[in-house]
Amino acid sequence: MLPYAIIGAGPMGLCTARRLRQYQLPWIGFELNSGVGGLWDIDNPHSTMYSSAHLISSKTMTEFSDFPMAASVPPYPNHRQMKTYFDAYADRFELRSGFRFNTRVTQVVRDGDHWQIDTEHDGRHERHAVAGVLLASGTLHQPKRIELPGEFSGERLHSADYRDPALFDGKRVLIIGCGNSGCDIAVDAVHRAARVDLSVRRGYYFLPKFVAGRPIDTLGGKIRLPNRLKQWIDGGIIRALIGKPSDYGLPNPDYRLYESHPVVNSLFLHHLGHGDIQPRPDIRSVNGHSVSFADGQQAEYDLILEASGYRLSYPYIAQHELNWQGAAPDLFLNIFNPDNPNLFVMGMIEAAGLGWQGRDEQSHLVALYLHQRARDTHSARDFERAIRAHHSERCDGGMHYLTLDRMAYYVHKPTYLSALKKHQRRLRRDLESPLSTIVHSAEETA
Known part of the structure; x- marks a missing residue:
């Protein structure tokens, strides 16, 4: 056989x-x-x-x-x-x-x-x-690469290439993407980089890793609630615990909780709230080391890291x-x-x-x-x-x-x-x- x-x-x-x-x-x-x-x-x-x-x-x-x-x-x-x-x-x-x-x-x-x-x-x-x-x-x-609107003169990597935060030493860093990897890497970068900005196009739900000393995914009763009711209850609890993404300068989701994979990270919003990470909207254009954003703001970067998935x-x-x-x-x-x-x-x-x-x-x-x-x-x-x-x-x-x-x-x-x-x-x-x-x-x- x-x-x-x-x-x-x-x-x-x-x-x-x-x-x-x-x-x-x-x-x-x-x-x-x-x-x-x-x-x-x-x-x-x-x-x-x-x-x-x-x-x-x-x-x-x-x-x-x-x-x-x-x-x-x-x-x-x-x-x-x-x-x-x-x-x-x-x-x-x-x-x-x-x-x-x-x-x-x-x-x-x-x-x-x-x-x-x-x-x-x-x-x-x-x-x-x-x-x-x-x-x-x-x-x-297979990394999903981003087509930048212009030519960037600095260093450009995908999260698949990232291993150690020493990469960020003294650099002005722009991370593109606000999924779990992007948020993890942004938290790594704040301890080494000269500046950390994060460009995000759409809203995400953020969940803490622990609630009442327990991992958040171990909470909940044995009774399975209807989806809409669970989304409403869990969404209310999360807003009470950490607020809305817009409270931190991020776009609010235009969809219900669990209709896309949430970001599970207890430190990302902490660093946003302390100014260690600067949220940015979508990129409008790139020229040399300069990046222009959809809100008209502009900044200079040494490194762009694409946390754009696979x-x-x-x-x-x-x-x-x-x-x-x-x-x-x-x-x-x-x-x-x-x-x-x-x-x-x-x-x-x-x-x-x-x-x-x-x-x-x-x-x-x-x-x-x-x-x-x-x-x-x-x-x-x-x-x-x-x-x-x-x-x-x-x-x-x-x-x-x-x-x-x-x-x-x-x-x-x-x-x-x-x-x-x-x-x-x-x-x-x-x-x-x-x-x-x-x-x-x-x-x-x-």
Whole structure:
């Protein structure tokens, strides 16, 4: 039996490998770096991590539920602690031996019902025949560059290039973009730069990391409120705690809370309020070191840093194979391709609070489906019909998400997890008892 190929040994690739192994499905993994962890390994030359980076969700909302982080790890771990966690996960489930490290996937092409993968390692090129491909190479690799209206004579970088705040020493800095990375980097810069300005075009919601001594994402009751009511209540609490963005010189959002990913940062507004960071509107023109803004103001800068996010990219496979529509592939549950039944996109998902456990639920569903499909069960055939009719199942939970590139694969966490669990239950209906015992035993020892 041909193996399934997993591309990437970051957290998504690791839990995918674990679930395939649990269901006794053969697999081979390919990883560009020398070890596991993906972008959380800052020593990985392909990582987009920076030295001050921490989780923006708390560890209890992010960790794998059956592999919790150590009690000594703080509520918001840094990248080193996350790398240690993923190393321990790979060791616990004996996953390293299945991956070929320092190996670049150069091309993935269809070969009838199967696939061929071309790789490069130490200058050697190889071709691998595989039963199917699970793309787990992540969503934060191709920087989304900004077209400036003019020519800038100073230093210009993207947040993907940023590692250490020493970069800012004595410089006049303009950061473009007010997402989580932009705000983190602005806070880094205030301690080293001569001046820090931040250009922002639209409004954002800002949340503190802690409320009443607890991580903000751990608060809330067990009763699920209707979306509009939750938005109204949570929005009121946030305004009472920190005020409106316009109180700090920023534009107010023209959308409701949670319709775009909020900024979770306890220090950014603090520094705005103390004048350490100067908010600026959109850029009108650039000439040499001079930047003119939409409000008519002008300033001189030594460094422009673009915190403008990333474009979704799977450069080793043709977009038409992924049913690419607009900014992202159009897939059932953001995973399953109605036209390519042996091709799966793993981890192309964003949702507030989904964490690694939500992504593990993805990999569990895929592995369970592949096992059942190999046995040609009724449940597998039913699931394939659902994949082909994938537009009948939306996972936005009735939310009106902004039509931004980075929101193209955003889902409503409770709705999405409910859908994954529903299909897992249906696929389990005709599990044979011998394998059911094996699977149960694997989960018990996990």
